[in-house]
Amino acid sequence: VAAAERRRGSGPVRTVRVTAAAAPLDLGGRTVRSWSYGGDLPGKEVRVSAGDTLALTLANHLPQPTSLHWHGISLRNDMDGVPGLTQKSVAPGADFTYRFTVPHPGTYWFHPHSGTQQDRGLYAPLIVDDPKEPLSYDKEWVVVLDDWVDGVDGSTPDAVLAELRGGMGDAGSGAHSGHTMSGSGSHGTEPGGGMAAMGTEETSSPSAPASPSGPSRMLMGARSELLGGDAGDVAYPSYLVNGRTPQAPSSFTARPGDRIRLRLINAGGDTAFRVALGGHEMTVTHTDGFPVRHAKTDALLLGMGERYDVLVTAGDGVFPLTALAEGKKASALAVLRTGAGAAPAPGVRPKELDGRLLTADRLRADPSVALPARDPDRTIRLQLTGGMAAYDWAFDKKPYTAQQRHPVRAGERVRLVFANSTSMWHPVHLHGHTFSLANVAGGPRKDTAVVLPNGTLTVDFDADNPGLWMVHCHNVYHSEAGMMTVLGYRA
Numbered sequence: 001v002a003a004a005e006r007r008r009g010s011g012p013v014r015t016v017r018v019t020a021a022a023a024p025l026d027l028g029g030r031t032v033r034s035w036s037y038g039g040d041l042p043g044k045e046v047r048v049s050a051g052d053t054l055a056l057t058l059a060n061h062l063p064q065p066t067s068l069h070w071h072g073i074s075l076r077n078d079m080d081g082v083p084g085l086t087q088k089s090v091a092p093g094a095d096f097t098y099r100f101t102v103p104h105p106g107t108y109w110f111h112p113h114s115g116t117q118q119d120r121g122l123y124a125p126l127i128v129d130d131p132k133e134p135l136s137y138d139k140e141w142v143v144v145l146d147d148w149v150d151g152v153d154g155s156t157p158d159a160v161l162a163e164l165r166g167g168m169g170d171a172g173s174g175a176h177s178g179h180t181m182s183g184s185g186s187h188g189t190e191p192g193g194g195m196a197a198m199g200t201e202e203t204s205s206p207s208a209p210a211s212p213s214g215p216s217r218m219l220m221g222a223r224s225e226l227l228g229g230d231a232g233d234v235a236y237p238s239y240l241v242n243g244r245t246p247q248a249p250s251s252f253t254a255r256p257g258d259r260i261r262l263r264l265i266n267a268g269g270d271t272a273f274r275v276a277l278g279g280h281e282m283t284v285t286h287t288d289g290f291p292v293r294h295a296k297t298d299a300l301l302l303g304m305g306e307r308y309d310v311l312v313t314a315g316d317g318v319f320p321l322t323a324l325a326e327g328k329k330a331s332a333l334a335v336l337r338t339g340a341g342a343a344p345a346p347g348v349r350p351k352e353l354d355g356r357l358l359t360a361d362r363l364r365a366d367p368s369v370a371l372p373a374r375d376p377d378r379t380i381r382l383q384l385t386g387g388m389a390a391y392d393w394a395f396d397k398k399p400y401t402a403q404q405r406h407p408v409r410a411g412e413r414v415r416l417v418f419a420n421s422t423s424m425w426h427p428v429h430l431h432g433h434t435f436s437l438a439n440v441a442g443g444p445r446k447d448t449a450v451v452l453p454n455g456t457l458t459v460d461f462d463a464d465n466p467g468l469w470m471v472h473c474h475n476v477y478h479s480e481a482g483m484m485t486v487l488g489y490r491a
Contacts, residue, residue, distance in 0.1 A: 011051035011101070018043065018068075018124075020112075021061035025121055025151075027238060028248025032151030035062055036121035041243035042144045042267065043124025049131050050105040057097045058090055065089030068098055069113040070126065071305060071429070072289050072447045075100040077467025080431055082113045084402045085468055085486065089114060105130035106289020107263040107307040109144070116157035119269035119476045120150045121243075127263065128289070135285060137311060138258040145264070145302065145323045145332060146243075147236040147271040153215055157269065160217045160234055161477055165391045219270075224327030226301060226357070227272060227425045228452040231327025233388065233477055234270040239325050239332035246333035246346035256316035256338045261285075263309050266302040269476040272425070272450075273323040274357070275300045277336065278350030280319065282310040284358060290434060290445035291366035298355030301326065303427035305448040305474035306360075320344040324353055361437060363444040371436035371445065376415035376460060380406050382471070382485065384420040384428075384451060391481050393422075393473065399482030400472075407490045408463045414487075416471070418457040426451050426478060430487075432469040435459035448474055463489065 023039040024031050037043030048054050060066050067089055069081035079100040083089040090096040108126040111118040125142050149155045222231035242250040254260055262282075266273055276282075276299040284295045286309035300308050318341035323332040333346060365371070386393035398404070408414050415438065418428055429448040437443030438458040451457040472484035 011049065011053060013053045013055050014048045016046055016054070016056040017059065018056060019059040019061055020066055020122060025243070027148065027240065028244040030152070030238075030245065034121045034150045035117065037124050041121045043122070045125045045127060045142060046110070047127045047129065048102050049129045050102060051131070053099065053101050055097055055099045057095055059095050060090045060092055063092055064114070064117070065091050066112045066114045066117060066122070068110050069431070070098070070100075070108065070110050072106070072108040072307070072434075073100075073126070074103055074432055074434065074465055077432065077465070077469070080467070080469070082431070082470055085470065102128050104128065104289060105133075106286060107265060107309055108289055109265050109267060109307070111267065116161055116269075116476055116480055118267075119157035119160075123267040125263070125265060135261065135311070136259065137261040139254050140261045140263065141252045142263045143265065143321065143334065144242055145266045145268060145273045145275070146240045147234070147268040147325065148238040148240050149217060149234065149236050152237045155215070155217055155237075157476065161480055163216065163218055164233055164477055165481070167389055167391060219328070222327045222329075224272070226274070226326060228455065230424050230453070231272070232270045233475070235328070236271065236325070236330075239271065239323065239330055241321065241323060241332045241334040244334070246331065249333045249335050249343075251335040251337050254314045254336065254338050256314055258314045258338070260312050260314055261309060262312065263307065264300070264302060265307050266304050268304050270304070271328065272301060272303050272326040273332070274326050274353055275302060275321070275323045276350050276352035276355070277312055278320045278322065278344070278348070278352060279315050279317070280312045280352070282312055284363065285309045285311055287360055287363060287444050288434065288446040288448060290369045292363045292444050293366055295358060295363060296356075297358035298352040299357045301357060301359050303425075303448065303450040303474070305427055305429050306446075314338045317341045318343060320348045320350055322348060322350055322353060324349070360444055360446060360449055361440055364440070364442045365436065365444045369445050370442055371460060371462070374413045377412040378408060379415040379417060380487075381417045381419060384418060384422055384426055384473070384483065386422055386478075386481065386483065388424075393478040393481040393483040395483060395485045400484035402486070404486050405488040406485060408487055409490050410463055410466055412463045414461055414463050416459050416461070418451045418459075420451045420453060420455050420457075423453050425453055426483070427474040428457065428471065429474045430459075430461065430469065430471050432465045432467060433461045435461035
């Protein structure tokens, strides 16, 4: 572990303090009381340069234990933020300092790895600048996408999970189960609390049960051809860009002709987003932080946890950045403003959404980061199992326990084969490493990728970061149901 850490560099130390606490959040026309970092949604961006050491102290003012996971970062194992596996949870009232060297530039983010907490407001961008940045652009726009349920009409993510675990027999009943759950306990959290409407602000009581009269959030009949079938499990009341609803969207101001770098992050719990900027063509430059051969497109599909960087040349006027909640008949919205013009309607659907669509399997890694060709030394096959009826998502029909191990050895080229035997798509995420899509020659380097229903995804990575590393579905509710496992290095 120490040798791996030394290879990452020894730049200056960047000191940051982040407080996780309950706070009122203005989503744009609706104020909810939820949990967030510093009272902001998303949390305030943390920005460092590749090679820097980040020393970030998390102050936990929540009523539950929590943690921070650094999504996409190849960091030292004891800083990965998985309670019960790489660290003890950060108790209510306690502080914990995450200190690690950040090895690679790119677009990343951080969030808890504790129960369903990520599906509240606990997420923020982590941007790692390249000291030798090869791209030329005038402005940068960080765009964080989310699906939102917490605090709306009595809903909480814990109550949503309880309803889903109740099975499809309860679908359409118009009620939650009437109690809260923190999930399987696999993430080290304790029971959470419900929400109740109070005046114009919807407030949280972390120890109170979800309202039995709250609406059902189980999604039925949402279909997507792109996703190969069912679009998701949860009917969210709102979809957000940078913490705002389409009725009161956030705006980004630039000048006509500006070259803008958009850093797109899907921080959602259960939603894939199809993203387009009206009136503009996008040039994809990176996925999951790593450069790709530039590819032009009209729209992108992002599963939960995925990130894309794109370049656009700004037109003159007012343009919608629309994030279609794929298969869910709703969307999120932000606005690019470079000149005069009326604001776009909340439900605007730019034609680019139905134009050329780019998915990760059509990309190729930039030669500077391409994984060298090599036969795998070890192949690990993981079958994705489970379904909505029993809500028993897992790998190989074995719900997660912290004692699970799939052994690897340092220096090996490891092949992971994800065979999806379910009728649902799953965005799978590997901690502590990036992999290459092995289904295509010169596949892009990623840490999160979509496995379609009844499909297979094959990825390769170099085992160069010793420790215990999670592999899991990045649907919050699937992972809490048990679709997680562990890769463990052997001496």
